[in-house]
Amino acid sequence: MNWIRYENGFKTIHNGMLLTAALFMLSAIFALSALAACFAAVFAMLAFQNVYFSKLGEGLNVKINAKQQRILIGHEEELIMEFENGRVPIWNATLILSMEDSVAPRHEFTKNYSGIYDVYIPFAIGSNQKTEIRVPLEGKKRGKSRVTRVFLEIPHLFGDGSVNMELKDPVNYQSLVYPKVTNLGSELAPSPFKPGEIQQRQSLFTDPFQPIGTRDYVPTDRFDQIHWTASARMQKLQTKEFLPVSAQNVMLMMNALEKDRSNEDFEKKIERIVAYADYCTKNDIPYAVAINLRTFGSRPYLFLPTGSGKVQFQMVMEMLAKISDKYAKLPFDEMMQHMESSGQLPPTIVLVTHENDNIKRYIHRWTKRFSVIVDSSFERNEDEWEKQHLKKTGTDSVIPSA
Structure with a gap:
């Protein structure tokens, strides 16, 4: 190397x-x-x-076993580095690792400088030998962390002076820290505007391929819905009943533009998107994600196509772990206009955004054709949000102070 x-x-x-x-x-x-x-x-x-x-340092190579780790906030992992030396041994050295602060090294000799952790590790290796160094890491905040520098500081054996060696080759390693997964605190109701495949008790649409029984005929029933075998057996006309269904595809749209004088607005919105994605995954609801961060291509914003299940949730978590509030942003109403003109809006739309007068006209127009949910719960206190959706039971009553 x-x-x-x-x-x-x-x-x-x-x-x-x-x-x-x-x-x-x-x-x-x-x-x-x-x-x-x-x-x-x-x-x-x-x-x-x-x-x-x-x-000194001739033939010294370093290898990292895992190239990418995926962890949650508060969970732990290990950075494993294997060093292989040449003929000249290295004594009394100090290995300095620099990494971005999405993960925090659990090491006693650690310093933090403006978003970068420096880890100081005693280092020694003999002639033609191999040694392994393990650095325990803990997920600190959402984002990605890379090893930005590998540095060896070797002091002279006699007198002052040293030889410092910095790895020139890039280190192909990064840790992805996923956003925190929280409970949604509410339910997503299916849209009544479009037919689909999701079973619902009350719906305007039925699935003709899933009959569930019969009932007495009424004059408004169509002729092709009469069940003739059941009518002959019951000696009166019987009408087929089908499973009531509804479409439940969801579009999760997040406004990455932060509200003025609002701290951690971007992170709170991401947590709400993760909460909706987690709910859709648990209930097997297909969903897509759109964020008004500028990208290249036919769509000028970040977009994840519709999917469902654990694979979709994994893709969402990786996408949200890699984005940053420092990326260039597109006005939220421009993204809404582009999605409306594409004609691919699903029956249910969730807008995770702070209050904005520019998008009210789109919301007013969309509510006539879709089920639109405007979620600005991240602006409130978390305790107030939980109390708002708390079911009233006998144990929820307030106990007066004595």
């Missing part, structure tokens, strides 16, 4: 070698054998250090 070397203190070593060599020659000329032996020993020591540190 390619390392960038930074050498410090070699000029002092070279000057010391010249000085001890001159003193050795003077001692030899004046036949001061004991003094000459001392200067020869010092010269040999400095020459050994010069040769040793000039060859």
Whole structure:
């Protein structure tokens, strides 16, 4: 692997070698054998250090076992690094790992500088040997964390100075910290506007391929709905009954633009999107996700097509773990206009957005054809949101103070 070397203190070593060599020659000329032996020993020591540190780090390779880890906030993982050395051993070194702060290293020698953690680990490896270093990590906040720097600091054996080695090759490793999964606190009602495949007790539509019984004929029933076999058996006309169904596809739309003077608005909206995605996954409801972050392609915003199940939920979690509030954003009403013009809006639309006058006209128009839910619960206190959706039971009554 390619390392960038930074050498410090070699000029002092070279000057010391010249000085001890001159003193050795003077001692030899004046036949001061004991003094000459001392200067020869010092010269040999400095020459050994010069040769040793000039060859240091040749053949040193590092390998990371896992290239990508996926964890939740508060969960733990391990960064495993395998070092393989060449012929020159490395003693008394310090390994410095720098990584982004979505994960926090659980190590006693750790420093944090403006979004970057530096981990200091004692390091030593023999000639032609392998060693493994494990760094325990904990998910701290939603996002992705990469190892930005691998740095070796090796002090001189004698005197001041050091050799610093920085890995030039990029480290192909990152940790994805998924957003926190919370309970939705409410239910998604199916849309009454379109037929579908989801069974519902009350619906305007029925599935003709799923008969569930018969009933007495009424004059408004169609002729092709009469069950002739049952009518002959009952000696009166019977009409087929079919399973009532409704479409329940959901579009989750998030406004990434933050409200003025609102802290952590972006993160709270993501948590609400995750709550809806979790609810749809548990109830096997197909859903799509759209976020007004600028992207390239036919859609100028971030979009995940309709899907269901654990695979869709995994894709949503990965997408939300990778985005940032620093990305360029598209006005929310422009994204709504583009989706409306595409003609692919599902029966149920969830808008996770703060109050905005620019989108009210779209909401007013969409409510005539779709079931539209405007969710701004993230602006309230979490306790108030839970109390709003708490079912009233006998145990929920307030106990007056004595």
